[in-house]
């Protein structure tokens with residue numbers, strides 16, 4: 001009888017998995033009663049067959065049912081027919097713009113801000129990823145879940161299915177069916193079962209689960225995940241295949257290129273054969289990180305595109321700093337979509353088409369040359385208002401219209417919080433009371449914790465010249481909304497001054513507003529130095545703009561990168577041996593004087609937590625660059 005019990009349990013489990021209805025208990029109870037009352041083994045198998053056919057026919061008929069019309073509950077992926085590959089991608093509206101997964105930085109509010117710049121017609125064109133979440137920690141620790149994924153107010157205390165039944169009123173932020181889709185949730189993992197368990201928690205609130213195969217950080221090396229799984233294809237296959245076979249939504253993967261095109265192709269084929277519906281290919285090698293980031297190689301992506309079947313959906317990643325780069329990348333790689341991370345952090349409007357000339361409104365600034373971008377004060381305001389509306393769930397403060405130089409002069413009314421003037425902390429050290437309040441306001445909300453780093457990215461060129469704003473932002477603690485409101489006010493004032501200054505003497509800004517800057521950088525992605533790209537991207541300091549990372553040799557030359565003692569020693573030793581080698585060579589071939597560059601071979605380096613002098617930030621401490629996990 002025990003054997004039959006297991007058969008029946010298996011059938012009931014299959015039934016539950018396929019159609020997602022947890023009637024396991026009643027099916028089992030019924031089966032068990034029947035099995036227990038049976039007199040002969042023949043009866044047992046008869047009953048098990050009957051129940052099996054009953055279960056399977058129900059499964060079939062329920063699976064063929066049309067999807068349930070929208071109800072008060074979130075759509076149940078379990079009841080949708082599972083699409084994979086291109087059919088799945090098309091069902092999302094074939095998005096071309098992809099907001100990258102970014103640890104601590106692609107959280108709900110930032111995704112909303114990014115989405116907010118897309119026109120209603122283009123909104124389906126943007127797909128967003130959550131930050132990478134550690135799958136094992138997610139399954140083991142309720143607090144960790146609460147701090148990383150907040151689809152409901154009541155949290156994710158119990159695994160999956162019961163969440164499907166939660167009423168709409170309980171829906172909160174992540175993966176909200178009306179405002180935060182399409183959404184892929186990214187996990188890192190090295191245990192297929194833990195990955196599946198983690199995925200089941202979030203399955204009802206997203207469109208696909210993505211596996212991180214690109215994180216190059218030391219923490220990923222120690223934890224054996226991300227790009228450090230590259231050596232274990234068998235494990236990668238198992239991780240992807242586990243989700244492919246067991247989830248009701250598709251699985252996707254984000255990988256880096258390998259040392260050769262051929263190897264990368266083989267790798268991608270393996271990932272696809274395991275069941276990945278979409279692959280994102282970051283065109284950099286695992287050790288291209290930090291100041292060694294360099295340029296992504298789009299030619300490898302094109303190579304994959306030409307050799308993988310048409311049904312394969314590929315997202316290209318790397319070298320996308322500006323809106324126009326998206327189209328260049330689509331054209332060169334023939335990928336289905338283009339993902340941007342750093343470009344989006346510095347300019348969250350990157351995916352949106354700029355407004356037509358004459359329809360700039362107050363938020364978009366255009367210079368004499370016709371080039372422009374969204375104003376930082378406008379983007380900052382939108383960001384704050386999204387936080388009020390969705391995260392804090394209270395109305396944003398009443399704001400006066402953004403300043404335009406053409407406005408009639410009015411007294412500058414101080415932006416207020418709930419009607420009362422917020423405390424002005426301009427450059428002042430916090431008082432004891434403020435410190436106490438800050439402590440009380442300590443938050444675990446991923447959306448509030450991300451604010452300061454986001455604003456440093458967004459305002460980079462502005463704080464480079466407005467040190468009092470940099471200092472005030474540096475002192476704004478997570479959760480202290482009044483402090484951020486104060487920074488916003490300071491930014492609005494600065495932008496107003498900038499706009500007036502431009503009107504008074506536009507020529508002063510010519511180096512940031514060059515009519516032919518873009519033409520001079522015909523193909524910045526292939527340039528040996530970053531100078532042309534910097535020129536093409538630069539805008540006046542009040543306009544959102546990409547940050548162009550200096551290439552390694554430039555960072556060394558500028559002194560913004562220093563070597564650790566170990567590396568210095570190694571470089572010195574290399575320099576000595578290189579000198580000897582050169583001397584020997586010179587003796588042998590006096591006419592072949594090769595100038596060796598030991599710097600090229602530098603190993604690990606330490607990056608000073610400072611930014612370049614010409615940024616105006618001197619050697620000030622800045623918040624550490626967030627972790628780049630892909």
Ligand SMILES: Cc1cc2nc3c(=O)[nH]c(=O)nc-3n(C[C@H](O)[C@H](O)[C@H](O)COP(=O)(O)O)c2cc1C
Nearest residue numbers: 100101102103132318319340341342626628629630
């Ligand atoms: C702050 C930051 C955090 C990142 N976190 C993740 C992550 O969680 N998962 C991931 O796959 N990649 C992560 N990445 C890598 C990006 O998704 C992307 O692959 C990489 O930055 C290259 O794209 P880009 O040239 O557009 O910046 C992160 C990058 C940045 C800048």
